[in-house]
Amino acid sequence: MQLTLRPTSAAQRPACAAFLRGTDAGAWLREIGRWGLPAEQLSCYLVPESIRSVRPAGLLVVAPDGAPLPADVLEPYGVEAGRLYVPTHATIWPATAPEELRAALLWPRQLWHPALGLVGFEEADALDLTALLSYPPPRPTDWGRALPGRPLRPALQRLQVEAPSAEQVMQTMQQQVATESLSALPPRADEPGPGLPLLAGLRRGLLRAGLAVVSWLQRPGRGPRPGAGPSLWRPLLNFALAVGGVILGMGLLIWLVSAFADGGSGAGSVAALLLIALLIRLLMLMADARQARSDAPAPAPQYGGGGNGGGSGAGTGVLGRLGRWLGASLEGLEKKRNAEIERLLRLFGDNVDEALRYAIPLGGAYQNRGTAPASDTLGPRNTTFSLSGLGGGRRVDGWDVDAYEQDLRRQYLAAAEREVQAGRYQKAAYIHAHLLADYHRAAQVLEQGGFFREAAALYKDHLHNRPAAAQCLERGGLLLEAAELFAELKQHERAGDLYQRLDQPRLAARHYERSVEHLLAADDHAEAGRLLQHKLRDADRARAVLLQGWAADRQPETCLRRYFTDLIATTPEADPSAHVRRIYQQHTPAPRRVPLLQVLAHINEQHPDAALLATSRELAYEVVGAEAAAGRTTHLGLLKTFLPDDRLIGADVSRYTTARQRRPSEASPTASLQAPQLDASISWRHAVGHRQQWVAVGLRDGRLHLARGNWYGHVEYYSWTTPVPDNELVPLLLSDELHSSRILLRVSVPGLAFDAKLLPQNKYFPQSLRVECPAWLPAWPTRVALLPDDELATLHFHDGLLQLQPYSAEGQLRPARTYELPNADARAHAAERPGWPCEMLYRQGSFFTYADQWLLRLLPDGSCHAQELQGSVLHLVASPFAATLRLGAVAEEGLVVWTPDAAGSEVEEYCPEEFPNISDLQFVGPQHVVAFQLNTKEYDLPSYLYQFTPEPDGPTLLRTIEEEAVAVLPTLDRQRFAVLTMQGQVTLHTLAGA
Known part of the structure; x- marks a missing residue:
């Protein structure tokens, strides 16, 4: 059969070789150098002119497998049947099966050129490109007098556009938002003139000063001194000074009101304002000086008791009546201020945007400095978020909003949610940061809206959460700033990844080396080998480190498995x-x-x-x-x-x-259960069970370590390289096997970064787990609940209002919910437990938690049910053994069993006379619990095994367990449970025969 080549307009095969025509070796080398491929990986063959002439007609260059050739190669060739190189834009006719074509080929490599024909090559015919170079003989030249010349300039390391600061960006945005004066609002009936706010403030200060003077004159200490004779002129003088000062002030005030009511705004009005302000300040300074010189503090003035007009008694005389009149006037001003707040609440129902401009901030860490003159009207504010405005620096008029705080907070939260839904993220951030003092939520809203730099500034400068700031910058594409911040946090691998993306391999390699050092110091040979193999491309060092890990006790099988996997992948000839x-x-x-x-x-x-x-x-x-x-x-x-x-x-x-x-009758059904001894050099602090496995966390040498074990004696160890303060850090693990394979790591020290640890599925563990400490979560001690699909929810207390904030698995904000505690006692006493993250559980669409002595159930319809106990609740846990929802709690006075259902809830509270000092609870059977004090320090604190019985006396204490527990874990056997101590000892205990 005779085969021919037929040209085609489209490529028939990918290009993997090229024919370089001509006899100029220099042109060949220049073309090969243009490709950017390593010369040692190319296979080159000289192609003769014909079978009768060895004069070269060109050079065949074969690229290594997978290496792309430039698209502008003049004569590209592809391969057929693994050995025959033909032009890419030609087809073989008639079509031939690859096996048939391969059988017809005689040489290891053959070239089919349209003009030169078929040329075959042996492996030994490959040409070394260095043979194309010729070196001339050395010249007899004396180079000893050569000058070094100008030194090379240092290589350019970084080209960065100078970005404006966050304050400049926010100020620019603030200038784009127009503001309106208070006079644009419809005036009230008692608003006769534009100067009323300033007048109201001066009037309130004058009344307070007058009341202070009257109170000072009424003090019992104003009588004659011991040993001094009676004096008639001093009471008369005091009375005359008080009445004269008040009359003078009232006269000036009346004249000023009339002037402003008529629209006066000249220099006389300004001078009168300054005179009254000076008079008020003088009177207040006199009152303060008199009080400071007295031997005993004066009692509060009582208006309405007996006394005389001379000031020796609690005045029913002239001074008493004058004091009552001043107090009533102040009370009237407060009523006007309350009426202004009610006006603001009504405005939220009519025009939310306008109401926000007059909204009153509800506290926060960055309050403005000083006190401005009091007023009974609200002034306008700019409603655009501004970082520069968080620090304060201006004097403000403090409004007492205790009676309206819940209503205002509810309106603010609804307005913020409305702005987020409308895509106005800066305005929503203004509400959260400036009005609600919720800087964490403001940062998350800004990040969700794409304002990554501003969100990172909030995280870093105001919340002191540098891990969240670094991750925010990375998500926003600000890689250089993120890399520098990750380096400060000692997260060198992530810093190296970002420098690699920025095409700075030297900096990336430097951080990878530092990460390897930290991993080896933590005995994490598996991760160190991974870095050496896949990021530093040092296979020999990687295999040496993995062999060290095979000899260690941490993850020997993982290290050896990676050793062989990397060996086969990177060295096929081995x-x-x-x-x-x-x-x-x-x-x-x-x-x-x-x-x-x-x-x-x-x-x-x-x-x-x-x-x-x-x-x-x-x-x-x-x-x-x-x-x-x-x-x-x-x-x-x-x-x-x-x-x-x-x-x-x-x-x-x-x-x-x-x-x-x-x-079988001789074997115990649980004889195979084993309780391993964990690494005793680690101080273990907490552990949780998750179906057929358990996870524990501990501290050693300023590092956090993790152990994963099963009930057959197998344990794997992991560690983090982030430095932590051993004496200050309290780590807790949060798990809910009903909803998620995600385990949260909560730490008491803010601003620490911990990478997520993926605990893989293998023959020892039937399910993979993910242990992570999300930097975007609110700081300790905010309570957190695990939801289905790896989602989360947090709960915040605000003076009787509960704000539930759901998050997606990646930390995206979901619509928040607001709950109100159902009765006044709960609103007055329910609050966050200081310094400790209270438990919150999600079951059947509802959230279950507690606050002080109240058990709380938050329903999907927005209602809140509260059940009061005799003492404060310390811990809440769900039973994994009950077919229906059953919760257990530890209170100050005893144990509580809580059985919620659709119709309501049943609470059984057991308060024995002698109740031990415990704070934690764990179900170890359908009717058995172990109560213990979470041991975070070296204390000998026993645990107690209780059994719930239907008897009226409540739970029965079965036995005392002497081990000091940091965790109590259920096992695969329902008749046995385990106790973990701080020293890493795991002991098994039985329920039967207790």
Whole structure:
């Protein structure tokens, strides 16, 4: 059969080679250099003119697999049947199967050129490109007098556009928002002139000064001094001064009111204002000086009691009546201020945007400095968020809004939610930051709206949450600033990733090396090997570190599995079986031989290789045989992995194992449960169970460490490189196996960054877990609930109002909900527990939590149910054993069982006469709980096992457990539970026979 080439207009195959025509070696080298491919990876062959001439017609250059050639290569070639190179824009006719074409080829590589024909090449025909270079003979020139010349300028390391500061950005935005005067609002009936706010403030100050003078004159200490004779002129003088001062002030005030009511605004009015202000200040200073010189503090003035006009009694005389009149006038001003607040609330129903301009801030850490003259009218404010305005610096008129705070807060929250839904994120941030003093929510709203720099400034400067600021900058694409902040936080791997994205490999490598140092210091060889292999591209160091991890106790199987996986992936020519024999002989003690077989079983499944399988089978015979001879038949099942073609091996192993086991009646159903001893060098602080596994967290050498274990004795260790204060940090783990495989790490020290730890699924653990400490969560001690689909919710208390804030799994804000406590006692006493994150559980669409002595249930319809107990609640937990929802709580006076349902809730409170000092509770059976004091310090605090019985006496104390517990964990056996101590000891305890 004769084959021909036919040209086509479209490429028929990808380009993997090129024909460089001509005989100019310099032109060949220049073209190859333009491609940017490593010369040592190219295969080059000289192509002769014809079968009768060895004069070169050109050069065939074959690129390595996967290396792209430039699109403008003059004569690109592709490969057919693995060995035949033909032009990309040509097709072979007639079509031939690759097997048939491959059988017809005679040489390892062949070129089919349209003009030169078919040319074949042996492997030895490959041309070394250095052979194309010729070096001229050296010249007899004396170079000893050469000058060094000008030094090279330093290489450019960074090109960064100078960005404006956050304050400048916000001030620019603020200038774009127009403001209106208070006079634009419809006036009240008692608003006769534009100067009323200033007049009201002066009037209030004058009344206060007059009342202070009258109170000073009425003090009992104003009588004659001991040993002095009676004096008639002093009471008359005091009376005359008081009456004269008040009459003078009232006269000036009346004249000023009339002047402003007529619209006067001249220099006389301004001078009168200054005169009255000076008079008020003088009178107040006189009163303060008199009081400071007195030997005893004066009692509060009483208006309405007996006395005489001379000031020796509590006045029913002239001074008493004058004091009552001044007090009534002040009370009238307060009523006007309250009426102004009510006017503001009504304005929220009519025009929310206008109401926000006159809204009163409800406290915060950045209050303005000083006190301005009091007024009974509200002035306008700019409603655009401004970082520069958070620090205060201006004097303000403080309004007493205690009676209206809940109503104002509810209106502010509704307005903020409305602005978010409308996409006006800056205005929503203004409400949260300036009016509600919720800077965390303001930062999240700004980030959601794309104002990443402003949100990062709030996180860093106002909330002191640098991890959240760094992550915000990264999400906003401000990579350089984020990298520098991550470096400050000692998160060098993330800093290196960002520098790599910024095309700064040297800086990236420097941070990767620092991260490797920190990981090795924390004995995390698996992560250090990963960094060396995949980011520093140092395979030899990575394998050396992973072998060290195989010899350590942290994650030996993980390290060895990565060793073989990386070896096969990066060095295809390596012989894995030789590495297996070397590791078995030189690096595997007797206790590690079975884990070695388990790693080899995994590697043979993932990377089938005949030589590797044969070597693994030989080792399996040796190791499993020794184990069986010692009476340990558990690992005989591993033989099935290394004998995949033997269909009878499974039945043989089962028959052999069954014959050697004890009769079922002699074996305990939970005999296989094991309680491992954790690393005693770590101070363990908390642990949680999650179905068939458990996770514990502890501190050592200024680092946070994590242990993951099962109830068959297997433990894996992880660690974080973030430095932490050992004596100050309190770590807690939050888990809810009903909703999520996510475990939250909560820490008591703000501003610490911890990367998420993915605990993978393997043969020891049937479910993967993710342990993380989201930087975007509100700081400790905000209570948090885990929701389905890895979502979260937080709860905040605000003077009787509860604000529930849901979040998506990635931290995006969901619409918030507001709840009001149902009665006055709950609103007065319910608050956050200082310094400790109270529990909040999500079940059946409702949230369950507590505050002080109140059990709280937040329903989906926005209502809140509260149940009062005899003492404050300290801990709340759900029973994993009950078919219906059942909650247990520890109160100051005893134990509580809470059974909520759709119709209501049943609360059983048990208050024994002698109740131990406990703060935590854990269900260990359907009717059994262990009450204990969470031991975060070196204290000998026992635990107590209780059983709930239907008897009227309530729970029965079954036994005292002497171990000082940091956690109590249910096990796979419902009749047994475990106690973890700070020293890492895990002990098993039974319920039966207690």
